[in-house]
Amino acid sequence: MSILVYTESENNKFKKSAIEALSYGKALAKKMNENVTCVSINSSDFSDLKQHGADKIIDIQNSSLENFTSKNYAEVIHQIVKTENSKVIILSSSSDSKYLGAYLSGKTESAFVSNVVELPSSLNPFLVKRTCFTNKAFSTTEIKSEIKIISVSSNSFGIIENSCDSEIKQIAIEIGSSDFKIKNIDKQTGAVTIADADIVVSGGRGLKGPENWHLIEKLANVLGAATACSKPVSDLGWRPHSEHVGQTGKPVASNLYIAIGISGAIQHLAGINSSKIKVVINNDPEAPFFKAADYGIVGDAFEVVPELIEKLEKRAQ
Amino acid sequence: MNILVCISNVPDTTSKINFVENDTVFDKNGVQFVINPNDEFGLTKAVWMKESHNANVTVLTVGDQSTEPTLRKCLAIGADKAIRVDCNAKDGFSVAKEITQFCKTEKFDLIICGRESIDYNGGVVAGIIAGMLDYNFITNCVSLDVKGNNAEASREIDGGIETIECNLPLVIGAQKGLVEESDLIIPNMRGIMTARQKPLETIQAQNFDATSENKTYHKPDAKNEVKLVNADEIDKLIDLLENEAKVI
Numbered sequence: 001m002s003i004l005v006y007t008e009s010e011n012n013k014f015k016k017s018a019i020e021a022l023s024y025g026k027a028l029a030k031k032m033n034e035n036v037t038c039v040s041i042n043s044s045d046f047s048d049l050k051q052h053g054a055d056k057i058i059d060i061q062n063s064s065l066e067n068f069t070s071k072n073y074a075e076v077i078h079q080i081v082k083t084e085n086s087k088v089i090i091l092s093s094s095s096d097s098k099y100l101g102a103y104l105s106g107k108t109e110s111a112f113v114s115n116v117v118e119l120p121s122s123l124n125p126f127l128v129k130r131t132c133f134t135n136k137a138f139s140t141t142e143i144k145s146e147i148k149i150i151s152v153s154s155n156s157f158g159i160i161e162n163s164c165d166s167e168i169k170q171i172a173i174e175i176g177s178s179d180f181k182i183k184n185i186d187k188q189t190g191a192v193t194i195a196d197a198d199i200v201v202s203g204g205r206g207l208k209g210p211e212n213w214h215l216i217e218k219l220a221n222v223l224g225a226a227t228a229c230s231k232p233v234s235d236l237g238w239r240p241h242s243e244h245v246g247q248t249g250k251p252v253a254s255n256l257y258i259a260i261g262i263s264g265a266i267q268h269l270a271g272i273n274s275s276k277i278k279v280v281i282n283n284d285p286e287a288p289f290f291k292a293a294d295y296g297i298v299g300d301a302f303e304v305v306p307e308l309i310e311k312l313e314k315r316a317q
Numbered sequence: 318m319n320i321l322v323c324i325s326n327v328p329d330t331t332s333k334i335n336f337v338e339n340d341t342v343f344d345k346n347g348v349q350f351v352i353n354p355n356d357e358f359g360l361t362k363a364v365w366m367k368e369s370h371n372a373n374v375t376v377l378t379v380g381d382q383s384t385e386p387t388l389r390k391c392l393a394i395g396a397d398k399a400i401r402v403d404c405n406a407k408d409g410f411s412v413a414k415e416i417t418q419f420c421k422t423e424k425f426d427l428i429i430c431g432r433e434s435i436d437y438n439g440g441v442v443a444g445i446i447a448g449m450l451d452y453n454f455i456t457n458c459v460s461l462d463v464k465g466n467n468a469e470a471s472r473e474i475d476g477g478i479e480t481i482e483c484n485l486p487l488v489i490g491a492q493k494g495l496v497e498e499s500d501l502i503i504p505n506m507r508g509i510m511t512a513r514q515k516p517l518e519t520i521q522a523q524n525f526d527a528t529s530e531n532k533t534y535h536k537p538d539a540k541n542e543v544k545l546v547n548a549d550e551i552d553k554l555i556d557l558l559e560n561e562a563k564v565i
Contacts, residue, residue, distance in 0.1 A: 070444070070454055095475050099456050102441045102490075106448020111410055111528035112441045127532065132437050136334040137536050139437075145410075145528040180453050180483040183469070187477030195475040199564070223565065231498075241459065241494045242473055247330055247435055248354045248493050256564040267330045273537070277562045279554070280543075290543050295557055299548030307551050312565075315555065 002037040002056065003029045004086040006077055008094055009043040016159070016196050017092035019052050023160040024152045025090040026053030027119055037084055038166075039077060041065050046166065053162035056169060058084075064175040067182040068096050070103040076173050078107050081147065083171075091151040093253075094195055101151050110147035117156040134247045135273035153274065154195060154253045194245065197226035199256040200275070202245060204230040206261020206282060206301055210238035215305045216260065222312045228252065230262045246271035261301050264289025281305065318372040318463070320363045321425040323416055323442065324391055325353040325434040326384040336534045343436075343534070352387055355431025357394075359491030361501055362461065363429055364395035370463060372427075373397055377419065379412045381405055385517065392512035393504035399515070404522035407530070409437070413445035414525040420450060425486065427468075432457055432490040437531075440490070447488040455481055456490030 005025040007018040022038060029036040035055035040046065042065060046057050058080055065072060077100070081089065089104070091097040098114055105112035117138070118129045126143045131153065143150075194200060201220040203213065213227075220227045227243060234244035245252045247267035257275035261282060262268060269292045272278065280293040283300050290296050297304055328334070328348045335344040352360065366372040376391040377400040378384050388399040402415045420428065428447075433440035440456070447454030457473040468487050471480045473494065489495075504512070546554045558565045 070456075074448070095457055095473065098440055099444070099454075099472075102444020102456065103448045103454055104444075105410065105441055106413070106445035109449075109528075111408070112439075112444075113529055114440055115438055132531070132534070133328075133334045134435050134438060135537075137336070137534050139531040140533045140535075142530045142532055143528070144526075144530065180481065182479060183482050184480040185474070185477060186479070187474070191476060193476035235498050242476075242478070244493070256558065256562070270330075277558070277564045279558070290545075292540065293543045294541070294562065295554060296543045296545050297548050297551075297554060298545065304548050304551065308554070311551050311555055 001085045001087055002035045003032070003088045003090060004077070004081060004084060005036060005038050005090045006097065006100070007038045007040055007049060008092060008097060009040065012043050012045055014043065014048045015092065015094065017094050017097075017154055019048060019159050020154070020157055021090050021092040021152050022049065022052045022054060023162070024119070024157045026162055027160065028088065028090070029055075031119060032123060037086070039080055041073070041076065046168065050166045051161060051163055052159065053164055054166045055164065056167045059168055059170045060173055061170070062173055062175060067185070069180055069182065070099045071178065071180060072175055073100050074104040074107050075175065077104060079173060080171070081108065087147055089147065089149045091149065093151050093154045098151055101149050105149055108147050108149070110145040110149055111143045112149040112151070113141055113143055114151040115153045116150050117153045131274065134270040135251070136270055155255060155276070156253065156274070192224060192226040194226045194228055194243070194250050194252060197254050199223045199225035199258070200228050200245070200252050200254045201225045201258045201260070202228035202230065202262060203233065203260050204262030205232050212302075213239065215301070215309070218309050219258070219305060222309055222316060230268055259289055259293070260305060262289060263287045264292055318366065318370045318427070319423070319425045320366060320372050320374045320427045320429065321420065322356065322360045322363050322374060322376045322391070322396065323428065323430040324356050324360070324376050324378045324387060325431065325436070326350050326378060326380055326387040327353045327434050327436045330354065330435065334536065340533045340535060350383070350387060352390060353431045353434045355433060355435070355490075355492050357501060358493055358495045359429035359431060359489070360391055360394060360396065361496045362491065364502060365496070366463070367395065375400060377402065377416060379404060379406045379415045379522070388517055389512050390504065392515045392517070393508040394502045395508070397515065399517040401517065401519050402522050403519050404524060407527035409439035409441035410445060410528040411525045413442045414449070415522055416442070417446050417449045418523055419520070420446065427463065427485060428452070428488040429491055430488065432492040443488050443490040450486070453483040453487045455487065458489040458491055459494030461489060461495060
């Protein structure tokens with residue numbers, strides 16, 4: 001038996017969230033006195049996995065798996081779970097991994113527990129801590145099924161270096177034909193995604209209109225951050241839905257979240273609450289966001305943000 | 318076309334979250350329960366498909382009698398029929414299994430769930446149903462166009478949108494974008510009156526075992542007070558972020 005980690009990659013590079021899932025898997029393996037096995041699909045550079053504690057790497061090369069589909073990927077992992085006799089499967093919190101986890105849960109008739117933020121506090125019973133009520137609370141959850149599927153919340157466990165010699169095993173997997181076809185993937189290249197970002201810069205209605213978004217973009221650019229927005233901004237069509245963060249939008253769990261011109265409705269705060277440090281810039285000192293933030297500036301975004309950009313640019317030089 | 322919309326009955330988004338009985342049970346006292354927002358986007362889409370696809374829309378929830386007002390609201394919004402699987406919902410897995418069981422007695426071309434519920438945030442129900450029934454599955458679904466036995470749908474991925482083509486039957490995890498917030502249907506008096514006449518059936522639960530159980534809850538630690546920096550002291554903010562918070 002081993003602990004299985006699905007390590008997601010893109011363009012032959014393992015995602016940061018995948019390395020965090022591996023770090024979690026390795027720490028759990030030590031606690032359980034087991035080995036950790038990574039599943040890699042269509043990648044060839046395993047240095048990142050070796051550096052972060054993979055005892056074994058299952059290397060799958062298959063052109064039918066070029067694009068992610070939950071069904072095919074779940075099928076692959078299900079087969080490996082059987083051959084490796086894995087009882088714990090660790091996933092990241094990327095949108096693909098959570099998609100996969102739910103489907104795999106049905107396939108294996110096992111619990112899929114998402115948004116896990118710590119190593120289990122006990123192995124028997126198997127107790128994990130996870131966020132619920134959209135980050136307004138935590139639960140201590142017992143996982144009762146024999147196979148346990150866990151997705152680790154982004155930026156919660158961190159990345160731990162752990163150099164080791166990994167055994168690499170190539171496996172050929174048969175994928176049946178399917179009517180499920182990816183027609184198109186429309187993805188901004190080069191931009192930092194909210195899911196993978198260390199820093200997120202987010203704008204609200206206080207920016208007065210989409211024509212002022214260059215301020216958000218510029219600040220994000222100098223910080224290497226992802227851009228996001230509040231719900232009213234996406235409802236008004238100033239920014240795409242994919243940037244909406246909050247209870248009904250995307251969750252954010254970055255190290256630094258900078259909110260500009262966002263008043264901080266309870267639903268917004270719930271969605272960004274997992275971020276470690278929150279900064280608010282707003283001209284209204286009564287804005288609820290000031291109660292949730294670590295640092296704040298009461299001031300006009302149109303004056304504060306350009307100066308902040310200028311000073312950060314100078315610092316970078 | 319036969320559509321099932323799975324509804325979760327959740328605390329309103331503005332609810333204060335508290336726990337009772339030694340932090341083992343969510344405190345429902347004074348809490349308003351509503352249709353899970355992600356489910357409501359899906360329900361609206363289904364109601365539109367009554368017109369465009371001559372669809373028949375059933376809503377279903379797994380829960381006790383207290384969930385019935387939420388089901389009535391779904392009927393007022395436009396669903397044709399409501400089913401309540403009578404039990405206390407234990408976890409996402411057992412709920413999904415109850416729904417799967419029901420889908421074996423009545424066949425649906427399209428099963429719509431919310432991407433996740435805003436209370437327990439499991440995000441598992443749609444995937445488990447699809448996995449168990451071996452149906453196609455698309456979560457984070459932001460558009461759906463059904464023609465005959467074929468669906469074209471798009472899904473939000475990290476940093477973009479993916480477009481998919483597949484056959485029915487299909488399970489989707491709905492979210493905002495499938496319909497807009499402004500498209501949500503607020504029931505009118507006629508809808509509310511008609512809803513009283515529509516069937517709301519209770520069926521017996523199979524009481525499947527849960528695979529997980531929330532033992533206790535706790536709220537995040539109280540936050541330190543915000544440190545305010547004057548608008549003309551930007552250097553100080555940068556210094557704090559760099560040397561105190563160590564995030565830049």
